[in-house]
Amino acid sequence: MNIIPEEWKSLFPISSVFKPPLFLSNPSLKPILGPLIFNPKPNSATVLFSSSCLLPHLPPLPHLSLPRFLLTSSPDSAPLPSTSHSIASLLGPHNHKHDVVSSLLHNRLEVLQCPQINTIVVFFPTGQNSDQVGFLQLVLKDSTFGVKADESGEVLGLRGPSNYRISRISVNPVPGFSSSRGNDSSVTVGYLLASTLYSVQWFTVKVGDTSLNLGNKVSLSYLGSKVFKTCCVVHASWSPHLQEESVVLLENGALFLFDLESRPKTHNFKFKGTRLKVVWDNGDVSSTSRNYRWLSCEFSWHPRVLIVARSDAVFLVDLRSRECSVTCLMKIEMLHMYVPVEKEQFLVLSRTASDDFHFVLASDTLLLLCDVRKPLMPVLQWAHGLDKPSDLDVFRLSELRSHSREDMYKWASDSGFCIVMGSFWNCQFNTFCYGPSLPTPIGSVASKVAELRKSFYAWELPSDVLLPGHECRCGNCILREEFVKDALPEWVDWQQKKEIVLGFGIVNKELSSLLSEPDEFGGFTLIRLMSSGKLELQRYCASWDPVKKVEESHRESSHFKDYFLDSLADEEYKFPRRFKYLKLDYLCSYLNDKLDEVLDTKMKIPSKIVQGTELFSPEYHELLCKKLRACGFGQFRSSPAVTSVLNDISLPTSIHEVVLKRLWSELPMELLQLAFSNYPEILEVLVDEKRSALEFSAVPDQSQLPPFILRKPSCRSSKWSQKVKPGDALVGPVLPLPILLTLHELRNGCLNSQDEQSGKFSVEAEISRGCNEIMQVASEMTVSKPDPGIVDEQAGSLANAGEETWRCTQKPKPFFSYHPVAGTGSPMDHIRGKSVFKDDRFDTVISKVSEKKPAPSGSEDNVGLELFDDLCPVELKFDASDMKFKQKELSAYNVLKKQFVEWQNSFDLYKESCSHIESNS
Structure with missing residues (x-):
């Protein structure tokens, strides 16, 4: 395999071909790479906060969809079973499940970390229509997090002017802010945007207001919003270069740039933004088939260079000059060697934590690491084996293996990266570790070649991570779970009965080191939002082998809770009862x-x-x-x-x-x-x-x-x-x-x-x-x-x-x-x-x-309605006045009658009925 040129090695996906060239896995490499599997630490789960305000507010599912009702109706209650089956086939599958799944595709928990003041702020959608930005302040004290809520013990929240359901929240921290401030001042620690179906809202996050004697209390202030009346919002992201800039992508491919510094000083809080003049329909950029959808937009290595993802391609948009330059970075047709591109689509894109040149891209089958400096050539590929992944994030390995007792694997932790990808709805998340080739002696020829090529290798095979942290994956529990799925009614999806994770965030290694004792190989601390309305803290540690059996969960008789994901029985009815x-x-x-x-x-x-x-x-x-x-x-x-x-x-x-x-x-x-x-x-x-x-x-x-x-x-x-x-x-x-x-x-x-x-x-x-x-x-x-x-x-x-x-x-x-x-x-x-x-x-x-009467000949004029008496054995009566047909109408009648007779002769039941009636007449 060494004869393969370096640029062609990335075309062989890991987990899809035998001995891929960019794959490092060998027992002799363990002392260098260290453990790359992350398991939940036993008895480390802690409930930080629990409230109905954390529940996902989704529309209730019907007890039985119309197609399922028609197909499952008993013979005693279905008068026409053949007709009901045909109607059900025309209606197709019930799409309410898609509405529920689409509401849970994205991470519903966003974390803003302020290690200078030992504080973490978690944001999430809340409200009766998930139209408010809710947040809680977690203050670290005595190796634990204390939760600051409002006076009534509920979550803090702020609603913008629109009542649309919030689909995604994104925060942009202000790096290096000073914790010292005057007597009557507050410090901006970050910015937040909340995107809905037709609007984007901007907020500022501030800490402290000593004039009110509130100390380090976090506050959220509304800055303004932009409503797009003619097109839906697909994605919105912050700039890592300029903290007050953000870009918004619409479903028609339009891009808008917003700068909070240039917002209007009036009190109408309406942003205009700048529409970027991007032309997609030119040359290689346009798609041969218009069956695509826009996915996301991210900033690249320059404040005016963007990465825009579509379901069939990824583009680099360069706005540094007057004329916008659009370059195709990746096409779905390039994956034809290992996947059927007719059904393959790109699903999610994210920039990496290493630098602004790399980004990761996931399709239905493959996970790709790409470089904007290498168009149409992936850096690394995996066959991920996940069902419709919807969330993708990249972390430095040092963040996930922090606070270890012995620093045996410092080189790997500082050089490696870990991709966490999965689906919240399917409760499946995998980790994909990668990094450079093995270290070589400093000054050698191999080290100089490695510096020039800087190739990335996959470190070990992907491994799953138990994001809920309390699921037992032993054979007995998996078998019991399958039996419970079969026992549920067909209209109930098993995820609705199971407690799932709606969002998560990884605690900064500086704060994480203050929460627990050092682990043998290091680990990380996770904050997760559960569908049961709980905010939990869980410690994960790096291990050599995955843990399949969780003792506290193994003792439970069932993994399914007695509630539905969208059940809001205790919600206060806001409409007047009449x-x-x-x-x-x-x-x-x-x-x-x-x-x-x-x-x-x-x-x-x-x-x-x-x-x-x-x-x-x-x-x-x-x-x-x-x-x-x-x-x-x-x-x-x-x-x-x-x-x-x-x-x-x-x-x-x-x-x-x-x-x-x-x-x-x-x-x-x-x-x-x-x-x-x-x-x-x-x-x-x-x-x-x-x-x-x-x-x-x-x-x-x-x-x-x-x-x-x-x-x-x-x-x-x-x-x-x-x-x-x-x-x-x-x-x-x-x-x-x-x-x-x-x-x-x-x-x-x-x-x-x-x-x-x-x-x-x-x-x-x-x-x-x-x-x-x-x-x-x-x-x-x-x-x-x-x-x-x-x-x-x-x-x-x-x-x-x-x-x-x-x-x-x-x-x-x-x-x-x-x-x-x-x-x-x-x-x-x-x-x-x-x-x-x-x-x-x-x-x-x-x-x-019908009485048999001699049929009038076609040559007669002034023939009346008796002309139709011989067409049917049933006596026909017409709700019409007496009318006469002449030669022109009779000619048309003869043509239609010939066609009707042909149909009668081809219909066996009709012929049998007529013959039986005539034989007894």
Whole structure:
């Protein structure tokens, strides 16, 4: 491998190829590199602060998404299983999880360290919409941190003018500030910016105000903000060169530079900023496919040199001259040797702690260390093996191996670096250590060559770091965790039930050395923010081998807590509580089969209407009766025969609908006047102390009985005016049929309609008796179409066919019945007794057989609607005036009919139905 040129060695990713050339791993190297694995120190976790203000305020998840509801509905509750599955496939996956995950992608904890005054300030989003910058002051005293909060013991917070949810917080410390100050002065120790979806807010962090006798108390002051009304904010970062400068990247690629020194001195707190004139669409910079998104922007080695990352490329933007220069540093196509670039994207970018020339870049598969001085050539690569990493940071190894008893590995600690990368949502973080080649004797040729090339090598393989610090990764605990995942409902993601880390920060080595005793190989102190609302302190130490078993966590029965990540049950409801109560006594009595008792009680209550008041005028009474007769009511003086009701059927109708038609036809005109009316005669109801008119659908003009099929919706206005008058269309039913049937029986004394079991009138019993009678007669008058693949017992007809047969056996039967395929399930479901509907009165449909008439020839003129009679075995009725077709229309009809016949011949179920009907006609 030594024959490979130095610039080509970086093209072989560590953990992806056998013996990569830029990889140092050997037992003989341990005395030089030292331990590079970091494990949580047992019994070192300390809870600094706990409050509901630290909880992530996320929108609540639904108990079951619509696609999952359609797919998991039981057969008894899903009337159309095939349709529900097709709808679920069209809806696709529920994307609410993506909304929750996107809110937890970035580090929610930002640390500002002030070792001069032994103070650390931690910042995080807080508030009911995470729209405030919350902070706590940690003061080091007696080898522990004391927490300073407000007077009520809660977190300190400050909100900007906008109420947008804060997505990211970034601080910029002021280096080398002096702790000495005057009597009436405060010292600026850092600057803070909070970016939301459409805005960026700037703050200043100050310490002390002796005039108020507050000592070293930290305060946060609002400086101003910038709202981008037309485009979303992608990223905002501080300049490491000029502490008061920051750059903002929008989702359309626009860059804005802000300088706090040049902010307006007025009190409107609105920043303008300077839009940088960057042209992306030129030459190699433009992307062939516009399927990309902007990621982040960082300052490079000069205050006017930026690194801008996109999901398909990384650019170096040089603004030092009048004409902006854009250079492509990395392309996603360069990774084609080891990853499929069609699905690969860059995910996150960060500058390194070594110098301003290097930066680290992570894609779906690879982690790259790059140098701005070497475009299109990575310095070092790893195959990281993480799922969608979202957080990336680089530390000096000396920061992570500080405060050791023996300084055996000083060269490696001072020369090496450690990349910490992972995902907060997936609870996975890995460390990637790298540094220069092994030290060589000073003055030798090898040392001079190493100074010229300055190649970086990967030190050992990547290792995982237990960021929560109290998870046991032994085999038993991992297996128990997998079992618990399987036990959770499918709509619950296991991260919602698990305590995860939302953010972390590593304590400065100067302060960390004051918190604990020295470790054998050194270590670091971590401050982490937990999803349970805790701020914790944890000590990590460098080790040779990873620790998989944590004793205190191993003893627990489960890793999952009894709470949801987005559960905010104890949150105070900020909106006024207004409840509306609906009186459902009639519905409740109907469901409990006590409708007659409630109506009898209501009828005994005296009416508030003055005696002698006429509700309807005689003219209106006569008009209403005329309209009701035109719609099919009142054609039977007594209870109509079953055959008469069946002859009134024009469209496919279920047994239950036939019974309802018969019951409607039995009602006297006096009760029908209560069920149907027009808007001028309908009394308004009291809703929220205001009179409001109810809305009903209009009754069709065709002669038919309820339930009406395909009738037009109501055309009334919510508020009548002088210009818009209420119409006189017949609407209803205003009262449901069970109410009218009960009133009718109460009026007749309930002599002929008694429930045999309870001795009272029952609407359901009345409907059931009517269904039995209809099925008995219809079984003799209809041709039943058997379902293919169903045994004779399960294909049962409408009733027992052995009682009485249709006497006119020589005549063709005028009706046919069938079971809709969508409502009955598969044939095997019928055999196993798993039909969706268990009641024949709902899943059996009756229809009249169309009378065979000679079809008019195409040469005839003035042919009417009878032209369509031979297209369907069902009798067709048109809601249209009589019309005639001439030769031109007949020619078009013949063309359409030919296509329709071809479809009929290709539809097997339709052909089978037609042949079965014709054979019995």
